[in-house]
Amino acid sequence: MRFFMHGLGDQSKEQTLAGLETMGFSGVVTGFDPEVLDLASRYHLEAFVFTHAYTANTAVVDETCLAEDVYGSKQLWFNSACPNHPAVQQQHLDNIRTWAGAKGAAGIYVDGARFASPCSSADMRAFFTCFCSHCQSAALKWGYNFSRMRRDVTVLLESITGKRATPSLQNLSWGGGDLVSVLLRLPGVFDWLAFRSQSIEAHMQDARRVLRQVNPTAALAMYIFSPSLAPWVGQDYQALQPHVDIFAPMIYRSLQAGEGPACLHKEVGRIGQWLVENGVLSEPAAVEFLRTLTGLPIDPATTLDHLDKGLPPTAVAVETSKAKNLLGPKNLLIPIIQLADEALDESVKAVAASEADGVNFFLYEDGCVDVLTTALRGMPKGL
Numbered sequence: 001m002r003f004f005m006h007g008l009g010d011q012s013k014e015q016t017l018a019g020l021e022t023m024g025f026s027g028v029v030t031g032f033d034p035e036v037l038d039l040a041s042r043y044h045l046e047a048f049v050f051t052h053a054y055t056a057n058t059a060v061v062d063e064t065c066l067a068e069d070v071y072g073s074k075q076l077w078f079n080s081a082c083p084n085h086p087a088v089q090q091q092h093l094d095n096i097r098t099w100a101g102a103k104g105a106a107g108i109y110v111d112g113a114r115f116a117s118p119c120s121s122a123d124m125r126a127f128f129t130c131f132c133s134h135c136q137s138a139a140l141k142w143g144y145n146f147s148r149m150r151r152d153v154t155v156l157l158e159s160i161t162g163k164r165a166t167p168s169l170q171n172l173s174w175g176g177g178d179l180v181s182v183l184l185r186l187p188g189v190f191d192w193l194a195f196r197s198q199s200i201e202a203h204m205q206d207a208r209r210v211l212r213q214v215n216p217t218a219a220l221a222m223y224i225f226s227p228s229l230a231p232w233v234g235q236d237y238q239a240l241q242p243h244v245d246i247f248a249p250m251i252y253r254s255l256q257a258g259e260g261p262a263c264l265h266k267e268v269g270r271i272g273q274w275l276v277e278n279g280v281l282s283e284p285a286a287v288e289f290l291r292t293l294t295g296l297p298i299d300p301a302t303t304l305d306h307l308d309k310g311l312p313p314t315a316v317a318v319e320t321s322k323a324k325n326l327l328g329p330k331n332l333l334i335p336i337i338q339l340a341d342e343a344l345d346e347s348v349k350a351v352a353a354s355e356a357d358g359v360n361f362f363l364y365e366d367g368c369v370d371v372l373t374t375a376l377r378g379m380p381k382g383l
Contacts, residue, residue, distance in 0.1 A: 001380055002026040002334060002358030006050070009364045018044045019369055024381030026358065029109045029221075037104030040221035042372065044104035049099040053092050054080040055114040060087050067116065067130035070154040077116035078197065078261050083199050083234070084134040089183060092203075093210045100214045107219030108211055109248070113204060114225065114233040115196045118258045118270035128157045135199075142198055144191050152188025162278040173285035175292055184223075196234030204243045221246035223336060225324035228266055228294040237326040246332040248359075248360055253347065254310025255338050264315055264323045268294055269307045276304065313346040320354035336360035339368055345375040352379060 003025045008016045017039050020028065027046035030036050040047035056066065056079050065076040065081040065088055081088045096108050116126045131150050139146040161168035168185070171178040174352050182191050208220050224235050226249040237247065250262040260266025271293075272286040281289060283304060290307075291298045297314045298307065320335055327333055339361040351359050361372070 001356075001382075002332075003253040003351060003376065003379075003381065004029060004048075004334060004360040004366050006030075006336060006360055006362045009366045009368075011366055013336070014039050014282060016364070017045060017144075018365070020326075021045060022054075023369070024053040024152040026382070029364055032099045032102070034102065034104075037102055041104055046263050047104055048107050048109045048219070049102070049105055050109045050111060050254050051092065051095050051099070052080075052111050053090075053207075054085075054088050055112070056081045057268045058091060060091050067126065068132035068135075069125040070131055070150055070157060072131075075116070075121060075123060075129055077120035077129070078112060080112055080116075080120075082130050082132050082134055083113075083203065084130065084138045089203055089206070093206060096210050097206055097214055100218050102212050104368070105215065105218060107215075107221055107245070108159070108207070109221040109223060110204070110207060111223040111248075113200055113207075113222060114235050115200070116293070117229065117233045117261055119227070119261045119263070119266050120196065122259065124161075124274060125157065125324060128153050134363070135195075137200060139195050144195050145188065147190035149192045149195065150188070152186035153192050156186055158190055160274050160278060160280060165331065169275075169280050170285075171290075172290040173281060179293065182214060182283060184309050192253065193231060193234075197236040197239060199238045201236065203265065204240055208243045219245040220247055223248050223250055223262075223264055225249070225317040226251050226264060226335075227326060228296055228319060229262075230266070237323065238280065239328065241331055244262070244331060246334055247323065247327060249319060249323050249333075249335045250362075251316050251347075251351075252338050253313065253315045254341065256309075264296065264319070265309070265311050268298075269298065269304055272304050282334055283326070308333070313343050313350050314346045317350035317354050320351050320356050332357045334358040334360050336362050339365060339371070340360055344371060345377075348375045 002190045006029045029048045029050050032049050037289050039049045056122040065085045067082045069075050099257050118127050136146050158164040211218050211220050222244045225233055252263040255263045272290050275281040275286045276283050304333050333356045335351050341347050
């Protein structure tokens with residue numbers, strides 16, 4: 001198996017890389033750092049450069065570049081702008097062009113190539129984006145009915161917030177068929193989800209083209225939501241297969257910091273909170289709906305507060321197996337799991353048992369060597 005580390009901590013870079021080589025690691029993922037790119041090769045490690053696809057933290061991005069909700073308000077999510085804004089897209093492609101050509105770069109890891117998730121912003125309306133003029137142009141170019149998309153996504157949002165009476169939502173706890181029934185009444189929601197996926201696929205296709213122009217042997221890797229969540233943010237594993245070499249599902253089962261974007265328990269729990277706080281479902285009914293929606297090992301007797309604390313390590317196995325089934329043998333599957341996991345050894349074994357090609361760890365912490373040594377004991381190492 002291949003073991004990757006995201007980030008290098010605050011200690012000596014050379015000391016850290018030497019330690020990772022000793023433990024049998026294959027590679028590291030960091031921000032663009034020529035020193036790391038140079039040192040990594042000395043310690044037989046592949047060095048990948050980390051990029052944020054639609055970052056709003058640059059001079060080219062102002063409020064006009066932000067995603068737009070169904071009411072026309074601008075929304076900042078995960079420090080990101082609209083995925084279809086040309087200037088935002090070009091900025092990311094320019095970064096890839098610059099960094100992929102650096103000596104020692106084995107490839108590029110792309111993060112944030114998606115639309116907003118439930119936990120990407122404190123404002124739930126950020127999830128129900130984007131309806132800006134650039135998204136409208138892209139939707140029309142690809143043959144979508146943009147007006148229907150906006151209309152039906154508005155109905156869905158207002159049904160969840162209680163502004164509209166939608167009795168069929170109250171049946172959601174009794175199985176997936178009732179969710180399909182709700183969505184069949186809102187065909188624009190299906191269009192919206194498909195449009196999101198097509199937008200991300202198009203950008204990752206461009207990212208691969210630029211990468212290979214600069215460095216024909218470089219790998220394009222993607223930090224992607226795990227399969228239970230990916231369809232809701234515009235990430236379609238099978239559509240992305242031709243463009244992405246390494247898939248790194250973010251399978252964070254119990255991360256406690258912040259709002260928790262990409263964290264299974266946080267993202268799923270946020271949906272439950274929306275439904276309960278707006279009086280759509282009771283808490284037990286919401287938990288049951290989340291179980292049927294995701295297929296995750298959620299205890300039917302749990303509460304949303306308890307769910308917010310995390311999921312069992314079996315969730316890592318479930319999501320890794322789903323990803324493996326979607327991808328098959330054509331692409332490398334190297335899930336990223338949290339290093340600060342009180343059951344790290346179980347989570348690592350869950351990834352390995354699901355026939356992944358490796359494990360990536362988020363995020364390097366000083367003093368983690370003993371924990372990692374224990375977790376990796378007995379695991380096959382290498383390409």
